[in-house]
Amino acid sequence: MSNNIEKWDVEDPEFWESTGKKIANRNLWLSIPNLLLGFAIWLMWGIITVQMLNLGFPFTPVELFTLTAISGLAGATFRIPASFMIRIAGGRNTIVLTTILLMIPAFGTGMALQDTNTPLWVFQLLALLSGIGGGKFACSMSNISGFFPKSQQGLALGLNAGLGNFGVTTMQIVIPLVMTMGIFGALGGGSMELMKDSGTLIGRIPAGSDTWIQNAGWIWLVFLIPLIGVSWFGMNNLLPITPEPGSVLGAFSKVFGLYGISFITSVIGLYLYLPKPMGLGVLNMWLAMPLIMLSTLGLLRLIPGSIKPNIKRQFAIFTDKHTWSMSVLYILTFGSFIGFSMALPLSITVIFGYMNEVAADGTISRVVNPNAPSALTYAWIGPFLGALTRPIGGWISDKVGGSLVTQIITLIMVVASVALGYILQLAYSSVQPESFFFAFISLFLILFAASGIGNGSTFRTIGVIYNREQAGPVLGWTSAIAAYGSFVAPVVIGEQIKAGTPEVAMYGFAVFYALCLVLNWWFYLRKDAYVKNP
Secondary structure, eight states: OOSEEOOOOTTSHHHIIIIIHHHHHHHHHHHHHHHHHHHHHHHTHHHHHHHHHHHTOSOOHHHHHHHHHHHHHHHHHHHHHHTTHHHHHOHHHHHHHHHHHTHHHHHHHHHHTTOTTSOHHHHHHHHHHTHHHHHHHHHHHHHHHTTSOGGGHHHHHHHHHHHHHHHHHHHHHHHHHHTTSOTTGGGGOOOEEOSSOEEOSSOEEOTTOEEOTTHHHHHHHHHHHHHHHHHHHHOOEETTTSSOOOOHHHHHHHHHHHHHHHHHHHHHHHHHHSOTTTSOOOSOHHHHHHHHHHHHHHHHHTOOTTHHHHHHHHGGGGGOHHHHHHHHHHIIIIIHHHHHHHHHHHHHHHHHSEEEEEOTTSOEEEEEOTTOOOHHHHTTHHHHHHHHHHHHHHHHHHHHOHHHHHHHHHHHHHHHHHHHHHHHHHHHTOSOGGGGHHHHHHHHHHHHHHHHHHHHHHHHHHHHHSOHHHHHHHHHHHHHHHHTHHHHHHHHHHHHHHTTOHHHHHHHHHHHHHHHHHHHIIIIISTTOSSSOO
């Protein structure tokens, strides 16, 4: 059977049952591990930076927070051109090539982590390249939306995204585990000695133990290589969605060109944003993000040749008000999920790993907390729960409507954020911060579960509002905008921790969630809504 499928009419029940279902399910179950590995490599810096801190790499917590922020921003920016790749290059071509590209940050990270003298800019470049994994989400969701009838898109997209999101949990479990042993022998490099306590899913690892931090990069090559081969032979291009994918090399060159644009705009934007001596430091976060987004879109419009009319046609989504309302609502759900996934490990380490010590003269200083919980033991639980609930959100939304589900979870997120802010304030000023850890992690789990359900409900809403041609680019675009949460959350939380007021970050998120309640009600739930509870 050819990898290029010419006839595709899944809204016809007879075609779906006889032909479409088998092909769609095969592509879905190959798409999921590709997306899972993309998430794992994109977000691995949240765990790697914690261990770099434990090993005494010569970087400050603020500099380490920039690595998670850079990978987050790059992943979001790579999603913008990835939103349009499927129609231009074909699903199979795009998914396979973007998985091949993941080998670059995986291999590079394995090399760089073997030496504590590796300069910061090398890690920043690798964090930027790991954003390729974040970009995969936009093309993956756009691709899968074309394979399923509208009546089943909520569950199909929920499975693809939800199980793909398990890449966060997989990474947070696998990396701490593989760092405890020299599984690659002499090829993987030597061990380093922990200067501070670390941990795994099982429990604490004391200071002085040997660790192989470079395995955090090497391990992904074990899975990437066989997956590339299986996907190449098992996935398909849908010609009704991609009429002219061209030759394989031609399709690959289109993907390289589109990603090249976002790489350039990310580098320039980050250079203008990062403080000296890492960059110029002339832009704050709220100016850097729109500059990068707008310049990426502007350069996409200037691409010459056969790609230009295709891009221009897909840009029609930006004239629709629902594109913008759903972008904001997906920032609420996925932006929260991915942002908290990025920021949680280092937040646990910094907030609970230190405590206030009151000197005889009354002065207060931050000292190491000997009873601190290990971020590497607990950080995986939230993303696991969020990924687990995403398909449930899609399934429930197929039954009762996506916007109603979104409204309920948004209300829950407002309350949980305010409560979490209060707990953070108590923990940060306490001489026993660990006494607040149970409340802290419980509230974060509520946020993760609610955001996971909301991820499924918002994508189901998009599938109902838009036709098949528009749905793919809209799914990709909204996911790109929301992914900037992976940049915002580490920066905002990191800055507020540095200022000694981590609660302010959560109160700010609560205000945004409250605004989303009003937006969702106005567009989709009020009596004369533009589209009633899609």
